[in-house]
Amino acid sequence: MIFKQLFETDSSTYTYLLACPKSREAILIDPVFSTVERDLQVLRDRDLKLVATLETHVHADHLSGGKRLKQRTGSQIMCPAMLALPCADVGIQEGQPIVVGSIELHPLFTPGHTDHHHAYLFESPMHKLLFTGDALLIDACGRTDFQSGNADDLYNSIHNKFFSLPDETLVYPAHDYEQRHVSSIAQEKARNPRLGKGRPKEDFVALMDGLDLPYPRKMAFAVPGNEACGSCPENVPPELRGPCAASDQG
Numbered sequence: 001m002i003f004k005q006l007f008e009t010d011s012s013t014y015t016y017l018l019a020c021p022k023s024r025e026a027i028l029i030d031p032v033f034s035t036v037e038r039d040l041q042v043l044r045d046r047d048l049k050l051v052a053t054l055e056t057h058v059h060a061d062h063l064s065g066g067k068r069l070k071q072r073t074g075s076q077i078m079c080p081a082m083l084a085l086p087c088a089d090v091g092i093q094e095g096q097p098i099v100v101g102s103i104e105l106h107p108l109f110t111p112g113h114t115d116h117h118h119a120y121l122f123e124s125p126m127h128k129l130l131f132t133g134d135a136l137l138i139d140a141c142g143r144t145d146f147q148s149g150n151a152d153d154l155y156n157s158i159h160n161k162f163f164s165l166p167d168e169t170l171v172y173p174a175h176d177y178e179q180r181h182v183s184s185i186a187q188e189k190a191r192n193p194r195l196g197k198g199r200p201k202e203d204f205v206a207l208m209d210g211l212d213l214p215y216p217r218k219m220a221f222a223v224p225g226n227e228a229c230g231s232c233p234e235n236v237p238p239e240l241r242g243p244c245a246a247s248d249q250g
Contacts, residue, residue, distance in 0.1 A: 002046065002048070011218070012176060012177045015039065016172060019100075027054055028052075028053045032062050032063070033063035033232075033243055034065075035065065039069065050075040051075055054098065055226075056120070056134065056135075062218060063243075064225075093109070094107050114134075136158050141154060146219070151204060151205040162185060168184060
């Protein structure tokens with residue numbers, strides 16, 4: 001498998017490129033609107049054809065690049081089926097693998113950060129890669145205080161779906177804010193300050209309910225924009241409209 005981890009600095013978002021070396025077909029997990037040109041160049045440099053973009057959830061901190069990439073490449077937009085987004089080409093759900101060339105991803109329904117959140121598991125004879133979205137981060141986890149988040153559900157998702165995987169499973173999150181790139185299930189079970197060392201659910205719920213964090217600064221336009229698969233709503237502030245203006249111009 002061809003694999004590359006890409007980073008968008010403003011929202012500290014990781015986008016993941018996975019591609020089949022034989023068919024040259026590629027998929028991007030959680031692409032960002034403002035880095036579409038970068039992603040297209042990465043594909044060209046590797047002689048890859050983008051066939052799909054895959055979202056873990058409706059993001060609140062950035063606009064998705066899904067719609068713009070579809071316009072430029074003809075790729076399909078894949079989102080959790082339970083969202084029933086009219087702009088999505090494929091609705092994904094647990095139990096229905098996503099196949100791109102020789103790559104097979106297994107969706108895992110992992111609510112808690114949002115009520116529709118999905119993670120994606122890639123398995124090979126050599127290793128397992130887990131793309132955890134915003135559910136499980138490195139030494140942290142996603143918030144549960146908006147977008148139908150629920151701390152009880154997140155605890156169950158992480159323990160039942162993630163921590164039940166082999167310890168050597170590699171964890172690739174959708175964000176990191178301290179220049180870290182990858183973790184493992186063993187590491188998160190041992191040292192995650194919110195969930196590790198067998199922390200009881202009631203303690204986790206109390207911790208999450210007491211975080212009292214400000215909402216993401218792009219949330220007012222990112223959520224409706226991402227419900228349209230990465231469109232620029234009218235309420236995008238002027239100082240952030242640069243990528244939108246470039247998209248409007250083609």
